Amino acid sequence: MKIDVLPVFGKQTDSQLQDTTVIVVDVLRATTSIISALNGGAVKVVPTVDAGDAVALAARLGARECVLGGERGGVKIAGFELGNSPEDYLSRAVRNKTVIISTTNGTGALYSVRSADKVLLAGMINRTAAAKAAACDGNDILIVCAGTDGQPSADDLCTAGAIIDAVRCYADLLPGDLSDMAILCETLYRNWKDGSFDMARTFHYSRLSAMGFDRDVEFCFTPDSTDTVPVYRDGVIIKLN
Numbered sequence: 001m002k003i004d005v006l007p008v009f010g011k012q013t014d015s016q017l018q019d020t021t022v023i024v025v026d027v028l029r030a031t032t033s034i035i036s037a038l039n040g041g042a043v044k045v046v047p048t049v050d051a052g053d054a055v056a057l058a059a060r061l062g063a064r065e066c067v068l069g070g071e072r073g074g075v076k077i078a079g080f081e082l083g084n085s086p087e088d089y090l091s092r093a094v095r096n097k098t099v100i101i102s103t104t105n106g107t108g109a110l111y112s113v114r115s116a117d118k119v120l121l122a123g124m125i126n127r128t129a130a131a132k133a134a135a136c137d138g139n140d141i142l143i144v145c146a147g148t149d150g151q152p153s154a155d156d157l158c159t160a161g162a163i164i165d166a167v168r169c170y171a172d173l174l175p176g177d178l179s180d181m182a183i184l185c186e187t188l189y190r191n192w193k194d195g196s197f198d199m200a201r202t203f204h205y206s207r208l209s210a211m212g213f214d215r216d217v218e219f220c221f222t223p224d225s226t227d228t229v230p231v232y233r234d235g236v237i238i239k240l241n
């Protein structure tokens, strides 16, 4: 089983998406919020790249059916009910509703891999469950990171490494199975875990902290707090398990 990591979405070739299980990671905070929405009782989540498309879909479905969430630059989109804090999505606001979400990078990352055979979503909070689901498929794995505004983001790379570390519990990885990027991500994860890499000084993490989102960051970086694995199929995200 080969494992590769794309540090930023949008650079994959069509052949990389065939016979592959793709795992999209935007640990801070889109994929963590979407996992939380499903845990909060949302029926499904519909990601849109464009905020206007989210508003149009919400108007079609009606306020009783759906709730609008998302951010730009970390800040809740004007007129939307929810921002991009995972806590928002664990609230009663999402229960039995369709969540329509649009975020700066995360929903774009999802859209970029929509033609893949299988697309799972992961963060630190479900890294082992996502790794197990992907490893049990038996296909090669491509972890696609959202990054931040077209740049790699250490938080996503570390989470990719955490997933790879967990895959080892479910699959025998042979020498040469990991790409160089996958090896670097796993090394970053191990350094973060043993305290020798300080995530707090990295760009997106420190920006969210400075904006007052310390609780979000702590929640997003708590490994294995849930077994929920979302799957993205035909434009819609539901629970795999």
Ligand code: MLT
Pocket: 026, 028, 029, 030, 031, 071, 073, 074, 075, 084, 103, 104, 105, 106, 107, 146, 148, 208
């Ligand atoms: C994104 O999609 O860019 C992020 O989830 C940004 C954020 O932390 O809100």
